Amino acid sequence: MKIRLDQVVKTFDTFRAVHGVSLDIESGQLVALLGPSGSGKTTILRMVAGLEYADGGHIYFGDQDATDIPVRDRGVGFVFQHYALFPHMTVAENIAFGMKVSKTKRSKPEIATRVDELLRLVKLEGLDDRFPGQISGGQRQRVALARALAVDPKVLLLDEPFGALDANVRRDLRRWLREIHDELGITTLFVTHDQEEALDLADRVVILDQGRIVQEGTPAEVCRAPNSAFVMQFLGDANRISATVRDGQAYIGETVVDAPTSLDGPIDIYLRPGDVDWRPEGDGIPATVIRVLDRPGGRRVLANVEGGTALEFDVAPEMAVRSGQVGKLSIKRSRLYPA
Amino acid sequence: MKRNVLPGLPLSLGITLFYVGLIVVLPLAALVFKAASLGPAEYWAIVSSPRAVASYRVTVLSALVATAFNLVFGLALAWVLVRYRFPGRRIVDAIVDLPFALPTAVAGIALTTLFASNGWFGSLLAPLGIKVAYTPLGIMVAMCFTSLPFIVRTVQPVLEDLDPALEEAAQSLGGSDRAIFLRVILPLLMPALLAGLSLSFARSLGEFGAIIFIAGNQPMETEITALLAFIRLEEYDYQAAAAIASVLLITAFLMLAATNLLQARALRYTARS
Numbered sequence: 081m082k083i084r085l086d087q088v089v090k091t092f093d094t095f096r097a098v099h100g101v102s103l104d105i106e107s108g109q110l111v112a113l114l115g116p117s118g119s120g121k122t123t124i125l126r127m128v129a130g131l132e133y134a135d136g137g138h139i140y141f142g143d144q145d146a147t148d149i150p151v152r153d154r155g156v157g158f159v160f161q162h163y164a165l166f167p168h169m170t171v172a173e174n175i176a177f178g179m180k181v182s183k184t185k186r187s188k189p190e191i192a193t194r195v196d197e198l199l200r201l202v203k204l205e206g207l208d209d210r211f212p213g214q215i216s217g218g219q220r221q222r223v224a225l226a227r228a229l230a231v232d233p234k235v236l237l238l239d240e241p242f243g244a245l246d247a248n249v250r251r252d253l254r255r256w257l258r259e260i261h262d263e264l265g266i267t268t269l270f271v272t273h274d275q276e277e278a279l280d281l282a283d284r285v286v287i288l289d290q291g292r293i294v295q296e297g298t299p300a301e302v303c304r305a306p307n308s309a310f311v312m313q314f315l316g317d318a319n320r321i322s323a324t325v326r327d328g329q330a331y332i333g334e335t336v337v338d339a340p341t342s343l344d345g346p347i348d349i350y351l352r353p354g355d356v357d358w359r360p361e362g363d364g365i366p367a368t369v370i371r372v373l374d375r376p377g378g379r380r381v382l383a384n385v386e387g388g389t390a391l392e393f394d395v396a397p398e399m400a401v402r403s404g405q406v407g408k409l410s411i412k413r414s415r416l417y418p419a
Numbered sequence: 420m421k422r423n424v425l426p427g428l429p430l431s432l433g434i435t436l437f438y439v440g441l442i443v444v445l446p447l448a449a450l451v452f453k454a455a456s457l458g459p460a461e462y463w464a465i466v467s468s469p470r471a472v473a474s475y476r477v478t479v480l481s482a483l484v485a486t487a488f489n490l491v492f493g494l495a496l497a498w499v500l501v502r503y504r505f506p507g508r509r510i511v512d513a514i515v516d517l518p519f520a521l522p523t524a525v526a527g528i529a530l531t532t533l534f535a536s537n538g539w540f541g542s543l544l545a546p547l548g549i550k551v552a553y554t555p556l557g558i559m560v561a562m563c564f565t566s567l568p569f570i571v572r573t574v575q576p577v578l579e580d581l582d583p584a585l586e587e588a589a590q591s592l593g594g595s596d597r598a599i600f601l602r603v604i605l606p607l608l609m610p611a612l613l614a615g616l617s618l619s620f621a622r623s624l625g626e627f628g629a630i631i632f633i634a635g636n637q638p639m640e641t642e643i644t645a646l647l648a649f650i651r652l653e654e655y656d657y658q659a660a661a662a663i664a665s666v667l668l669i670t671a672f673l674m675l676a677a678t679n680l681l682q683a684r685a686l687r688y689t690a691r692s
Contacts, residue, residue, distance in 0.1 A: 131587050151590045158591040164584035168606045168688045178592035181602065211688040231592055 081141055081234040081267050082107045083128065089136035090123050097123045099291040100137065105284075110261050110268045112278035115288035116314065121271045122239055124288075128269060129237050130154040141234060157228030157266075159238040163220045165212040171223050172208035175199070178231035198226040201260065218249040225257075229264070236261075238270035242277060254281050275315050279303065287311055309417040312350045319391045321349040322419060330416075333386040335365045337411060346419040349411075353380065353394045357410045358401070364408030367391065372401050385409065447668065453661035465662045474644040475666065477555055481643075482623035485562035489619050490612065493570025500571070501578040515571050518564055523628030526564055531633045534560065553635030558643065561629040566619040573615035577608055609685040617678035621671045 083105040090098040098120040105111050113121040126132040128139060130151035138147045146154055165174050172195050179191045186194075199205050202222040212220055221241065228236060241257070242250040258281055261268050272278050278285050279299040286296040295307045306312040309320075323330040323339075325347050330339035332349070341347070357364075358381065365385050373380040378394045381401055385391055393409070395401060454462065465471065500512050518526065534541045534551035541552060551557045581604070589599040627645045634641040644667055651660035 129591060131591070151587070152593050152595070154591075156591060158588065160584045160588060162582070162584065164582060164588040166585060166589075166603055177589070177594070177602070181589075181592065181594040181598040183593070213689060227588075227592065 083235060083267060083269070084140040085124070085128070085137065086140070087137035088124070088127060088134045088139060090120070090127060090132065091135050097291055098127070101288075101291070101293055102137075103286060103293065103296070105267060105269060107267055108265045109283045110258070110281065111270075111284045111286060112282035113269065113271045113286050113288060114273070114275060114278040114314075116273060118290070119288040120291035121273075121288050123291075125237050125239055125269060125271045128235070129156050129158045131158070155231075155234045157231065157233030157236045159221075159224045159228050159236075159241055161240040161243055163212075163224040165220055165223055165227070167212055170209045170211055171204065171215070172199070174212065174223055175226045175230050177227065182231065194230065198230055201229070202226045203256075217245050218253060221245065221253060225260070229266075233266070236266050236268040238268070240272060241270055242274075243272075250277075257281065279315075287314065289314075306415065309348060309350060312415055312417070317353050317392060319351045319353070319393070321351070321385065321389050321391070323347055323349050325416075332365060335386070337365075339416065341416045343416060343418055347416050348419045350415045350417065351391075351393075351411060351413075353392050355411065355413050356391075356393045357412055358393060358395050358399070358407055359410070360405070360407045362408050362410075364410040367407060367409050369401055369403050369405045369407070371403050383409075450661050450664055450668065453657060454665040457658050457662060461658075462662050465659045466666050470638050470642070471644070471647060471663055471666075473639045474642050474647045474663075477558065477641060478624060478644045478667075479670070481555055481558040481562055482620055485559045485566060485623050486616055486620045488559075488563055489567050489570050490616060493567055493615065493619075494574055494608070494612065496567075497571045497574040497578055501575060515568050518566075519568050523565055523626065524632065527561055527629035527632030530557070530561055530564065530629065534633065552633055553637075553641065555634075555641055557633040557635070558630050558641060561633050562623040562626055565626050565629050566622045569618040569622060570612070570615035573611045573618070574608055577611040581607060606685070610682045613678050613682045613685065617675055620674060624667060624671055624674075 083103075085101055085103040087100045087102055088098060089096070089100055101120075101124060113124060115121045123132060127134050130146070130149060134147055138145055140146060141154070151158075166177065169177065175195050175198055176191050179186050179194060195208070196205075199208055202225060204219060204222055204226070207215060207219065212223065215223070225238075225241075242253055245253065254277060270281070279302075282299065284296060285299055285302050287294050287302060289310055295302055295311050302311065303315060306315060312318050313320075321332055323332045323346075325331075325339050325341060325343055325345060328339055328341070330337050330347070330349065339347075358367075367383040367385045369381055369383050370390075371382040373382070378397050379399060379401060381393055381395055383391050383393070391409070401407075457465070496511075496515065500508060500515075531552055532538050534544075534557060536542065536545045536550065536552070538552070541550075544551060549556070551560060585603055585607075586599055589603050594602070625645060627643075627649070630643055631646055634643065634646075636642050636646060644663060648660045648663040648667070651657075651663060
């Protein structure tokens with residue numbers, strides 16, 4: 081089912097949470113709404129679900145205007161951040177709930193067969209008569225997903241699906257959710273504040289800030305060409321160096337580097353930790369090492385460049401660097417935004 | 420051994436058991452002891468006398484009706500207090516406790532004045548042929564008044580802890596309001612409702628002060644069991660008073676045991692494997 085948001089607005093009391101957001105989600109896609117807290121991502125998800133009504137604009141499911149359809153008739157599967165499993169029902173009863181209260185009557189054996197099928201899908205065979213209080217967080221998450229899928233939703237919506245889980249469980253569940261999505265082909269929209277999660281899992285990433293979409297695209301598009309300093313910083317570790325551009329040359333303090341840009345005047349140069357090369361001597365921007373952090377895959381160096389700007393970059397694990405050392409930095413790639 | 424915050428277990432256990440014994444068990448034991456000094460035949464004659472049986476009937480029936488009324492009204496009141504924000508909410512919240520604080524005799528006199536055939540409510544109900552004061556209906560009204568806070572105060576905290584996401588989840592799964600109430604909300608409130616219900620019923624069985632003013636106290640019709648025990652006491656017939664009181668005691672005990680059992684069943688899901 082294709083979902084289309086057209087100029088959707090939501091205001092809480094005096095606070096405008098969502099400012100005219102328009103978005104197209106193709107049928108069968110897995111899309112992430114990514115943003116910091118307060119960016120309106122959960123509000124958008126809840127409006128798509130019908131748990132919140134839009135104050136303006138329209139939401140279409142396929143060609144149907146779903147803006148005013150109440151949640152119980154909208155045919156969405158919603159997975160809540162803290163799962164919202166019914167604590168007094170067993171795992172099997174939780175999964176069967178939607179089928180039991182549905183207007184389409186199903187026989188008992190029919191429901192039981194479907195519950196077994198879903199338990200197998202989420203790999204929880206044998207836990208059917210446990211209560212939610214008796215299973216782990218990751219298992220609860222999978223019960224919540226099975227429960228949402230039981231009613232054959234047209235759209236699957238997940239609110240911070242892995243937010244409350246350990247890092248390891250998270251990674252496994254992420255891969256597993258992708259597999260289930262590919263198997264069922266159901267249009268899926270999920271909310272997260274974790275960039276890694278969004279980039280790993282989604283076909284398309286929608287980045288939000290203060291109730292507006294700031295950029296959307298495939299993970300490759302948003303990673304390779306962040307369209308603003310906000311996106312650059314939000315997607316991962318980034319260094320900022322202030323500079324001035326004149327005639328294709330950027331002046332960083334005393335140092336001059338080539339700046340392939342049409343911008344002129346004061347700019348900010350953004351660098352990922354992997355975007356610079358470190359050399360003990362030679363050409364480049366002089367920098368003093370403040371601290372070295374050892375990590376499993378390499379060494380992270382905290383340094384100060386001329387003028388006091390702090391910078392973080394990565395060097396190979398075997399590189400000998402120590403604090404107090406002075407060396408030169410050369411920029412391999414960078415992105416420039418007007419200051 | 421794990422260190423506890425409260426002072427040593429033997430000490431705290433000793434103190435609490437001593438007080439339970441002194442304040443609760445000792446008077447009850449005296450009551451049972453007094454009643455037991457009657458022979459079985461004599462005991463049975465007293466507790467099964469027509470006047471006593473009539474008093475059980477009016478007491479238990481009125482308590483059942485009052486509890487049922489409070490169950491519905493108390494749940495609604497707790498719901499409104501928890502789920503809605505309206506001006507005066509805190510005042511209503513405070514008023515709920517008033518029946519606890521008010522001397523029950525004062526409540527009884529106030530209710531009698533209101534419901535007497537020339538009172539504010541009584542004069543309105545009289546043309547409809549409804550008499551409240553000096554009838555079993557009056558007993559129910561007095562019981563409702565004194566036991567309402569129990570249901571509200573037991574259900575309120577549980578409702579406050581009820582995650583609204585549970586209702587949203589049930590809605591997103593297609594549940595109607597009715598289905599959500601019956602299958603999700605009510606089962607989760609059941610332990611608290613049972614606790615409130617048993618307290619409310621037990622209080623109604625034993626209520627005395629508020630009822631004797633409004634009941635009219637006609638033997639065989641509007642005489643409650645507690646009053647009958649009191650009358651025997653006034654006649655210096657301590658054994659008969661104890662015998663009648665023991666029936667109330669046993670009823671209350673059985674009822675509390677039964678609701679505890681039901682509560683444990685309703686809370687099955689919280690048991691860890």
